[in-house]
Amino acid sequence: MSKLTLKQIAAHFGVAVSTVSKALHDSYEISESLKSQIKAYAIEHNYRPNRLAISLLNKNTKTIGVVIPNILNYFFVQVLFGVEKEANKKGYSIITCSTNESFEKEEQTLEFLRSGAVDGLILSTVAKGGQYKVHQKLLGQLLEDGMQLVLFDRVIEDVACDKVVVDDVEAGYKATKYFLDTQCQSVAVVNPIPESNISQLRIEGYKKALAERDILFDPKLIVDVDKQTDIDLSLSFLLNYKTITAIMVLDEITAVQVMQIVRTRGYHVPNDIAIIGFTNGQLSKYVTPSMTMISQHGSYVGETAAKVLIDRIERKDGKMPFKTKIIKTSLLVRESTKPRL
């Protein structure tokens, strides 16, 4: 019926619990004959030690928590995939929590994970603006509790822990430079994640590329859109404002939507307007025309984060300094941009 315990095995053989434990661990202290009997019994009745008890004893759970803002976002799923892969390789399992882009949910989740369920945490925060301070405190408490922490992608700078970030500045630079190299001089940006500091980094790269070519940065070419904003309308303003020959869109779905709108208005992609999207998911490859994307290598980000975390968990002694790993992006050139000559 319910789970077999050492106690029950001990009772069956009329021996002490410790004897059973030792027998199952093949201890030299126990006679061969008793050992083999106990082992046989354990196998026959399918004994499994209770992990909770073991975890309580040696204060590790061999489990790591992964907290992501949105489980329906392909980038984060890729990260999850990478984390799982690496964690399993090292004998860890993962407990996944999606915060649904809600700060409150994230707070609750972190509170929950403080209670000893995991050895370490891999987190991409939804915090922004004033929420950073709240989080610095909360994460600080976690660290004080001895919890190991790795932030990734959407990180908070001032928290003293390891970090794995995507080289967003370079990504923005790379995309913009590609446009400039392919006769697209008038580059706009559509930003569906205006609150996140990530978008600021990408725009920084964008500015850098413009500056290199002595092109004046025009803030009007940056179009913020969020769930409330009508992309259609924002794009109208943009296209009427000036002749645009290229658009960099900071996520995948919005990129596809922008492309559809632009095409509906009679522009040819890429000849009239070239488009580069961010986050290489499943969409961009199969859309027509297929879309040139910045790939952030989510799976690799996940693997790296897991590696760093487990490394730190397993040698807590070594007070090694915190590191920030920067993962380079790749530009996957497809049909939504003109070819480089």
Added chain:
Amino acid sequence: MSKLTLKQIAAHFGVAVSTVSKALHDSYEISESLKSQIKAYAIEHNYRPNRLAISLLNKNTKTIGVVIPNILNYFFVQVLFGVEKEANKKGYSIITCSTNESFEKEEQTLEFLRSGAVDGLILSTVAKGGQYKVHQKLLGQLLEDGMQLVLFDRVIEDVACDKVVVDDVEAGYKATKYFLDTQCQSVAVVNPIPESNISQLRIEGYKKALAERDILFDPKLIVDVDKQTDIDLSLSFLLNYKTITAIMVLDEITAVQVMQIVRTRGYHVPNDIAIIGFTNGQLSKYVTPSMTMISQHGSYVGETAAKVLIDRIERKDGKMPFKTKIIKTSLLVRESTKPRL
């Protein structure tokens, strides 16, 4: 540094551990003054009870395990989303494991989860053919241990537990009927998951729809493809074999690929060949032409599974009979099919 425990608080006040525990639970046994002091101290030093200890004590972990074959498959991610949503509502957290379509990995995962880490399990198995028997035994052991189990989507019939399945027969029927109702009489099937019994159910529905119209079933119109098979080649055979006016494709990515290949060969979609895909993910909506899909409501499947599981966990006493919930699919009509008149 490390986690604050009741013991430490007790030591600080020079009282017994039990006193502290009671104080924090606001027990009437403890004087108001001491209670408020202890509470204040706990809050100030950010005390959290250790969940492991509590779980060990009352033999539940408030955690459920979700085992899915592939975390990069949108359907399963939707299920995960649904499970998380429902589980969180009821105060449970989830531990996710992806088996990567590997039977060995699934066995390992189940072994792992047997060890008391979770109260219940939501599982979609990768087992097929002879592996069913192995699994019946393994799952049987889990059930004997008192683990609550809900199978979903890819279920094993003979296991005595709750199940949540998609009405795949009706889905196949519905899709096929739509074709027949819109002047597409020659319907082929492309099956990227030939080993799974799910595809057989869908094909059963397909046959049923044909039979209703007295159309003879032709096995040659069922094209199995797997990772090894070249879809391009298989499609050539099919298109040369007979004039095809409609194709039902049993997953999303393959559906999109089939559509691209068909269009490349000069067929117009939907006028020459109409296409319906399975599993409504992100792709189908944005592809050109947008694709008509069977939606399996993954999120709802997940919610239902979680509901059923938690229900059973929380009243173990009631030996209520096992149920199989059947989730209906929807046909989302888009541009890859002709309109129904």
Added chain:
DNA sequence: CTTAACTACGAAAACGCTTTCGCAAATCTC
């Protein structure tokens, strides 16, 4: 034959928590 060394096992502590029970001291009852 005495002492030392093994052999084979049991007892108990520990992990952190909850809960039951017991028991003083203080308060109340008549």
Added chain:
DNA sequence: GAGATTTGCGAAAGCGTTTTCGTAGTTAAG
């Protein structure tokens, strides 16, 4: 003021393990 009741807290058991230490009984050494 004696007995009854209440108040406030501590001791201990228990959840399932592992591990350290102790100790019988047996064997080996001198």
